[in-house]
Amino acid sequence: MPLLEVDRVSKRFGGLRAVSGASFSIGEKEIVFLVGPNGAGKTTLFNLITGFIHPDEGRIRFAGTDVTLITPNRAARLGIGRTFQIVKPLGSLTVLENVMLGAFLHTASRARAAHDAREVLAYLRMEAVAAATARDLPLAMLKRLEIARALATRPKLILLDEVVSGLSTAEAMALAALLQKLPERGVAAVGGVEHVMRVVVSIANRVVVLDHGAQIAEGEPHDVVRMPAVVEAYLGAKFRERHL
Ligand SMILES: Nc1ncnc2c1ncn2[C@@H]1O[C@H](COP(=O)(O)OP(=O)(O)O)[C@@H](O)[C@H]1O
Ligand SMILES: [Mg+2]
Helix, strand or coil, X not given: CCCEEEEEEEEEECCEEEEEEEXXXXXCCCEEEEECCCCCCXXXXXXXXXXXXXXXXXXXXXXXXXXXXXXXXXXXXXXEEECCCCCCCCCCCEHHHXXXXXXXXXXXXXXXXXXXXXXXXXXXXXXXXXXXXXXXXXXXXXXXXXHHHHHCCCCCEEEEECCCCCCCHHHHHXXXXXXXXXXXXXXXXXXXXXXXCHHHHCCCCEEEEEECCEEEEEECHHHHCCCHHHHHHHHHHHHHHHHC
16 A cells, blocks of 8 residues: 555646646655646645645545545644745744754653754754754755754655755755655655756656646656656756756
C-alpha cells in the first residue's frame, strides 16, 4: 500500500482548472518532485493533500485512510507535514522557538519540544542560528527553518513547496544533500519546483510533470527530462541546454 495516493483529483477555481485529474502515489521513504511552471497547480495540489482546500473530484488516501475531506489540523496529526511557498516564520521568535512550535504537535512538554527541535536543527545544520531571531535570517536559512518546523511535527510525509526557489545553485545543492537523507529519518517527501533543477531532480526517485493542471509525464528523473512531450510543453531547447 502506498503512503499517499492521489487518485484522479481535480480542482476548479471558477472557470479555471487548477488541477485536472492528477493521479500519482508516493511510497514510504520515497522522494518525488512535481515539476511545472508557475500556475501548473503544484501549490493547489499541496493545499488539497493537506486539507486546506478540498477537491471537486477524486480521492486522496494517506496510510490507508481516506483524507479527501480532512482538515489541515487532522492532516498534520496523521503525519502530513508541509512548508509554505511564501515563508512565514514568527519573526519575533528565535529559530529554536519557531521549531518548537512544530514539536508541540506531539508533546506538551517544553523540555521535550526543545530537545526535539534541537535535534531537527542539528540535522538541517542550523545549530549556529538556533538563538537568532527568525526575521534576521537570510533566505536560505528561512527556507530551512520552514523545513525544520515541518519536520519537528514528525511527519511521515513532508510536502516541500518551492524550497529551492530563490536560492543560489550552491545553496540549492547544499539543501538537496540534506533532503536526500529524509528517507533515513523515515520521511517521504514530495517537492514542488518550477524548473527542472538538476540538483533537486537528482535526489528524486520519481518526477511528475504538470502542465496547466494536468499531468503530462511521470518517471525517473533522467528519462522524464528527455521526453519530447516534456521538452515541448515548456522546457524548450534553450532551457534544456542551460539546465540539463
Ligand atoms: N484560491 C485560488 N483562487 C483562484 N485561483 C487560484 C487559487 N489558488 C490557485 N489559483 C490558480 O490556480 C492555478 C494553479 O496555481 P498554483 O497551484 O498556485 O500553481 P503553482 O504552485 O504550480 O505555481 C493558477 O492559475 C492560480 O492562479
Ligand atoms: Mg506554487
